Amino acid sequence: MGPIEDKTVSGDRVIVALDVSTYEAAIAWVDRLPEVSFWKVGLELFISAGPAIVQELKQRQKRIFLDLKLHDIPNTMAGAARAVGRYGVDLLTVHGSAGLTALEAAQSAAIAGATEAGVTPPQLIAVTLLTSIGPDRLAADLQVSASVADYTAHLAQLAKMAGLAGAVCSPQEATTLRSHCGADFLLVCPGVRPAWAASGDQQRTLTPAEAFAAGASYLVVGRPVTAAADPVAAWERLVAEVASS
Numbered sequence: 240m241g242p243i244e245d246k247t248v249s250g251d252r253v254i255v256a257l258d259v260s261t262y263e264a265a266i267a268w269v270d271r272l273p274e275v276s277f278w279k280v281g282l283e284l285f286i287s288a289g290p291a292i293v294q295e296l297k298q299r300q301k302r303i304f305l306d307l308k309l310h311d312i313p314n315t316m317a318g319a320a321r322a323v324g325r326y327g328v329d330l331l332t333v334h335g336s337a338g339l340t341a342l343e344a345a346q347s348a349a350i351a352g353a354t355e356a357g358v359t360p361p362q363l364i365a366v367t368l369l370t371s372i373g374p375d376r377l378a379a380d381l382q383v384s385a386s387v388a389d390y391t392a393h394l395a396q397l398a399k400m401a402g403l404a405g406a407v408c409s410p411q412e413a414t415t416l417r418s419h420c421g422a423d424f425l426l427v428c429p430g431v432r433p434a435w436a437a438s439g440d441q442q443r444t445l446t447p448a449e450a451f452a453a454g455a456s457y458l459v460v461g462r463p464v465t466a467a468a469d470p471v472a473a474w475e476r477l478v479a480e481v482a483s484s
């Protein structure tokens with residue numbers, strides 16, 4: 240079943256972030272949490288371990304969110320997206336603020352790469368505004384005068400216009416983005432914090448149950464599970480919370 244079709248709230252819609260620096264550490268997490276079906280490979284792991292970690296996760300029939308957050312000129316975005324397209328991953332991030340032309344270039348190049356390799360193309364999702372940035376930093380650091388809601392809705396709509404499958408947003412914006420972008424647009428939400436987990440550097444958070452209720456398609460969770468004293472118990476508690484919501 241593809242990511243868009245699966246609307247049931249369950250652990251299959253919770254992506255766990257493999258924020259570790261070695262191939263061996265990543266595989267140790269996959270072995271430790273066998274119930275997790277969808278893993279996020281981010282910059283730290285991909286730069287350290289390379290495509291081998293993607294190949295191993297595919298071998299184990301895990302779904303893969305390759306969170307590379309591509310952000311460049313259209314020609315460079317296209318080259319990178321074409322290369323990722325060949326991997327057969329499920330989701331790939333680009334930054335929405337790269338602009339419409341770059342998003343369109345990445346989208347068509349990812350399909351071209353997948354076609355060359357004979358694999359299913361990744362669904363491209365555009366980062367709207369990093370969940371570590373609050374309204375004060377949006378104005379002060381980025382000099383954006385729009386509200387977080389308006390800014391993220393604009394970038395999500397740009398992604399939709401470019402033909403992307405969805406956006407990355409905080410769960411706090413999920414309801415607004417869902418109403419702007421429609422039922423089939425993927426909303427992938429990091430910045431998720433159960434009541435029992437520390438927020439750390441995340442600024443715009445909701446609990447997992449609140450995030451799904453707001454319209455999230457998928458949640459991305461790292462430290463609430465991986466930094467817990469008992470990660471297996473933390474995963475089970477989180478899944479139980481969303482299943483009963």
Ligand SMILES: O=c1ccn([C@@H]2O[C@H](COP(=O)(O)O)[C@@H](O)[C@H]2O)c(=O)[nH]1
Pocket residue numbers: 256258279281306366368369370371407429430431439441459460461462463
């Ligand atoms: O806006 C964004 C985009 C991506 N992320 C990624 O999600 C996980 C969250 O990890 P936690 O430990 O649960 O905070 C992490 O890999 C980020 O790179 C994000 O947090 N916000």
